[in-house]
Amino acid sequence: MxxxxxxxxxxxxxxxxxxxxxxxxxxxxxxxxxxxxxxxxxxxxxxxxxxxxxxxxxxxxxxxxxxxxxxxxxxxxxxxxxxxxxxxxxxxxxxxxxxxxxxxxxxxxxxxxxxxxDRTRMFENLKRAKAWIFIDGTHSLGPGPRVAPEVQEEAYSLSRCMTCGCCVEACPNVNDASPFMGPAVLSQVRLFNLHPSGKMNAGERLDAVMGEGGVADCGKAQNCVQVCPKEIPLTESIAVIGRDTMKRALFGWLLK
Amino acid sequence: MAGSKVKTTTDSGRVRRVAVVGGGLAGLMTVIKLCEAGIPVDLFSLVPVKRSHSVCAQGGINASVNTKGEGDSPRIHFEETVLGGDFLAQQPPCLGMAEAAPNIVFLLDRMGVPFNRTPEGLLDFRRFGGTLYHRTAFAGATTGQQLLYALDEQVRRFETEDVMDGQGVAIPGEKMVHKLEFWDFVQLIMDDAGVTRGLVAQDLKTMEIRAFPAEAVCLATGGPGIIFGRSTQSTICTGIANAIAYKQGAIYGNGEFIQIHPTAIPGADKLRLISESARGEGGRVWVPKNPMDKRDPKEIPEKDRRYFLEDKYPLYKNLVPRDVASREIFAICYGENAGIMGRNEVYLDLTHKPEAELRKKLAGILEIYEKFVGVDPYHNPMKVFPAVHYSMGGMWVDFERDARGSLKVGSPRNHATNLTGLYNVGESDYQYHGANRLGANSLLSTIYGGMVTGPAIATYYDNLDKSAYDLPDTFFDKAAKSEQKKYDRLAASDGTENPYQLHKELGELMLRDCTIERHNGVLDKVIEKIGEFEDRYTNIKAVDTGGKANQALPFARHLEGMLILARVIAQGARNRDECRGAHYKPDLDDKNPKAVNPVGRDDKNWLRSTLAKWGGRDGAQSKVEFIREFDYSIGSQSIHVTDEVDVSLKDLQKRDYTKKKAAFAADAPAPNKADESASSAPLNK
The missing domain is CATH 3.10.20.30 (Beta-grasp domain)
Incomplete structure (x- = not known):
């Protein structure tokens, strides 16, 4: 200037x-x-x-x-x-x-x-989706599972979500008339379901985003991925979770 | 879950909670340990805990896992930590920390932290300052953020778990963690015997002031960087909680030890850190030999560059400890006027490294440079300058040694302050880093601190003979009312001083005169000036009288605390007549030919903790008493404390990073050349 x-x-x-x-x-x-x-x-x-x-x-x-x-x-x-x-x-x-x-x-x-x-809702969604790894405790249990560098890179790109709200704000399907939980939490479900120990509770997380306001409410406008400051592949996450929830809906009963 | 291991309710059925103030790594780890012990927690934080300042830690976390075949060990990590801290750190907690470090990193790994990996799928480690070993585990260059998220997620899990009574029956409506985010800690509540029984806090959205009973209170509130105006710290790091507790009688330790990080990007609102990991991954610091060299830095050939750290420190090169690197950059820019174009800037250069590797390991920080400076650091050297970064000092806390000289985990004395029932952990305590912190030891000390503070509080909780929850409501109402009155008075202030403006002036003063080089004559003036600021504070104006999300009034309260701690820092610096770690007085430097009294590090007189005690006020101006000993009690024990540093585990040694070869065990038996020589050239020197 x-x-x-x-x-x-x-x-x-x-x-x-x-x-x-x-x-x-x-x-x-x-x-x-x-x-x-x-x-x-x-x-x-x-x-x-x-x-x-x-x-x-x-x-x-x-x-x-x-x-x-x-x-x-x-x-x-x-x-x-x-x-x-x-x-x-x-x-x-x-x-x-x-x-x-x-x-x-x-x-x-x-x-x-x-x-x-007030962004409380975003944090409440993380609770609902059980966005954590279930560990047995914080006592010494030795190293965690081995992880391939490519998996780490995928996880890291998802794990940089700051719960800042950009994607929720930009999403046309989040509005007063819709209970849609927004993209951020869906991507977090993908993150935890990707982890070797996190996978063990994948079904619980999918259940949490299958009902009302869940992944099916995404209108595929793709605004979220454009505004994400951390360039998180949100639409890709939504596609992954959409597919996984679909599989669970169709065949989940076979696994029970 | 079976019945709780502890008695979680009073006889009248009220749930007995512990209050943790601060939701960064130290606070969250303390919360997790308390929950695992069955103890329910009220967790207070200025911001949603996921936004705590821990997110700003970039480079990594130290743990001597020795996966690179270098012969690293926790013992060496311990020795380098206390040497890096110039022997002012308490050695038993440091030993405990170094020994616990590998399991801490494994735990974080189990929690899902996406640490960088080796091709074999193992944790990768990189180098950091003050060591020659690859000891630092990392998740890109946003390790603090990733660690914080992992603990935040575990605490969120406890937010969904019920509190159990003694029979293992869930108590309706009571969860293990009750978060109070956007709440500001205002005052400790102590009974007539001086035992902490709870706290008063303010809701920063509704402005409601409320008293909370608590069986114990733990402050985990981070550093006080905002006292220096702009620093690498988040705007929430005002040190207010420590200032409040100090004013209520808690002893503050080593306040004068403020770390200046060598490499940050200047900004109008903040000085943004460029992590030491940039140098750990091979970044080189240089200036043009001719400061007025107008060429694009990429066009300046090697022969016209001055790699001043590599020249002076041939073994450690760009990875000397932070205090050393910052002083060298300062000397180049101020002493020789040899900064880039005569300005206060030097180059931090990564352009010789492959871009793909940088993207995997450092993208997080290089992105910050790109976003805030608008220049691509993959292909252009970055321009950096030192900035206030970390406080080694903080609230004095106790520890109990075990037979080996390490920390006795479970002792209620660990991380206890001198106010019974008040604990302190994380950057807000004083004990792990002495006079200078080594890079990547902060994330470690926060988590280790939490891992021992939780069990310490659990023991204290278990042995309480009287519950805060059995005290009459009137006791707490009185405390809340008294704070409400103070707030109302503040809201009615109709002076002329804008608190934000006053803070700006304080920051400028402290940053200019109380950081990298300290002169007694100048410090006398700083102390006088702080007094003037305190006088002006009495004429403050309530620039906002709104009843909702009023930020100006809480800020004014924080400013009062910043003025109090500024005096502790400046007065402590004035008193300590020696050079040790980050505390440096050119007039006393034994390597400075112009020094008036070249004592250097003066172990005879100053191998001791600075202990500051609130001395009340003289008019508007606060007073500090510096003490050499005191007594405090915990349970039925009375404990005598002196300012002696526990140096029982490693002998004192001169701190010298200029040598060409490793001199003692703790500084590097060269990395595993045996393996290399077997496979390639016989280069073992």
Whole structure:
């Protein structure tokens, strides 16, 4: 960005003091450009000087944040209409010529206030799907099973899911009228069912995603895989789980 | 499940829980151990535990499994740990940790952590700083994230399990783990005898303040990096829980020992870590011989590059311990003005390594560089500079030795603070890393810490003669009301100081003057300035009065804690007149020809823990008392504690990484050349 363009950047932020979307309002802030500026550093500047562009005092914007290096999943929001983490949203690429930047909370989760939404549902789904390995205990039992490097690589790519909510937000089949649990948890079922010990409980996990709101509710829009910040092969996971649940539905009774 | 091994309810039928504050690796491992002992837990966390700061650990976890035929062993790991820590670490817990490490990594493997593998399907290990062995197990370059997820999943499993009474009957509505996420720890509740009986916490969404009875409280709340403004730590790492407990009488140990990581990317909001694993996998640190060399770094030929770490440390090369590497980079940039283009930057170069290998082993961190700098690090050297990274210091905690000199697992003294019933574990405690932590020992110490803290609390719990749950409700109501009043007062503050602005100034001060090089004259001014900040804090403004998800008021509370700990750190640094590990005063450096008093490491006067005790306030300004000994009690035992470091297992030794050849057992009988020479060239030197 050229020196002469280093003027203040305007941020349009959708705000709600009480978490009621119907009464949300837009506020505009001006923040001086600085090197390596991202949406988080802009929000931090607003905290230090909570005044709108018009000079009106206002409470600082609230949002979730922690690691600021896109590994915790906290700071997911809509930036210029796209769901993503605020920490990796660099101002020089969002606003190369000084365009205003818009920031809104995600829409598929209950709103708490300003940019904070309640993602509890995603964690509840992980419980429902038994997204863990059943170990006998944490006492010494020697090494785990051997794993081929290719299997490790597949597992690692799935295991980087931060439960950030991007895929759920982007999915057209997740909405008020649908109980669909969303892509993230389905991919986690694939992860645990892939593991040599995790496999032993594969059926239980499949059962958890076979009923209402489960894998069959996926409409194959493929939005999820496009917005995932960790490039997790979500549609591939959904296909795998779709096939496995189908097999279980057709032949599962034979195995009992 | 059979009937619980412990008495999980009071006579009146109330479930007896332990409170764990902090859901990073140390907290979660403590929770798992408690649950396995049958003890139900309330787990408090500022964020969903899956988002804890442990996710930021990148490089790996140390364990001397010796799968590379190098002759590594837990004993060597132990010796390198205490040497790396410049002999300020308590040796028995370090020995226990090094010995437990292989089984910890196996356990994580069983939990499904996708560790990188060898072609044979075994765990792969890489090199890290302060050792010549391949000792670090890793899952790509997001090992902390992967470990945290594994423990998070196990704890989620306990969230679905019922609490059992003595007959093995499930108690309706009671699960083994009750998570309270988005809750901020506000105060410990202690009875008249000084025994911890619970805590007060605040819901960060509804702002409700509530008291919780607990049979014991364990703080596992991580480091205080945010005191330095920008660091490699998450924004939640303010050290507040430790500051609160310290103010309530807990002793704080070795506060002045703050690790500066050599390689981070500067950012406006955060300094982002580029893990030591980049060097462990062959990354080289260099600057152009001519700092003003305008060529693209790729075009600069070898002869015009200066590999300053390799030149000075021919054996360890780029993998000297962090304090050493950071000081060298600092000396290049500040001392010689020889950073890239005269700026505070040096190159960290991986471009000589095959891209496919880098993608398998380091993608997680190289992706961070790419995303935040916008430059492809597979084909361009990265630009890095040191950043505040870790606190070796933290809450003082006890340990009990066994006959061999290792840690006696199950003793209620392990990880106990001097406040009866209060435990502390993880980065928030002080005992494993001495004056400098070795890379990949932090993940290990969090999990090992949890593995001994859980059983310690279980023993304490089992032997309590009175339950917190039998105390009258009024006792807890009073505590909650008192905190509510404080919060209401804070909400009514109508001064002129914005807490975020004040924090920015504190961070700038601490980062500039209390990190890599310390000067007594400057530290005097830092301490004075902290006092001024504390004065200004009394004139704070409540910039948000909202009743829902108000972040400004809890932040103001955290700021008060940061000011308190900043003083502990700065005052501790001022007092300690020597150079040891991360604590470095050029005026006292025995290798600095210009030193005023070249004492170097002064074992005669300073081979001891710094013990800081809250000294109340003088007006608005906090006071620290530095003490040499104290007594505390646990159960019926009264224990006398001094600041002596337990160095009974490894003799003191000068710390020198410049040598050309391995000098003692713990620094590398060269990797297994016997095998190599049998199969290829007779290169065994």
């Amino acid at each position: 050229a020196e002469e363009n280093k003027r203040p950047i305007t941020f349009r932020i959708k705000r709600s003091l009480d978490g009621n979307r119907d009464s949300s309002t837009w506020e505009e802030f001006e923040v001086p450009w600085e090197p390596q500026m991202n949406v988080i550093s802009a929000l931090m500047a607003i905290q230090r000087k909570p005044k709108t562009k018009e000079g009106r005092e206002t409470p600082p914007v609230v949002w979730e944040q922690a690691c600021l290096e896109e590994v915790c999943g906290s700071c997911t929001m809509l930036i210029n209409g796209k769901v993503r983490q605020a920490c990796t949203a660099l101002i020089d690429s969002l606003s190369p010529n000084g365009e205003p930047v818009t920031i809104e909370p995600m829409t598929k989760f209950p709103l708490v206030r300003d940019l904070i939404v």
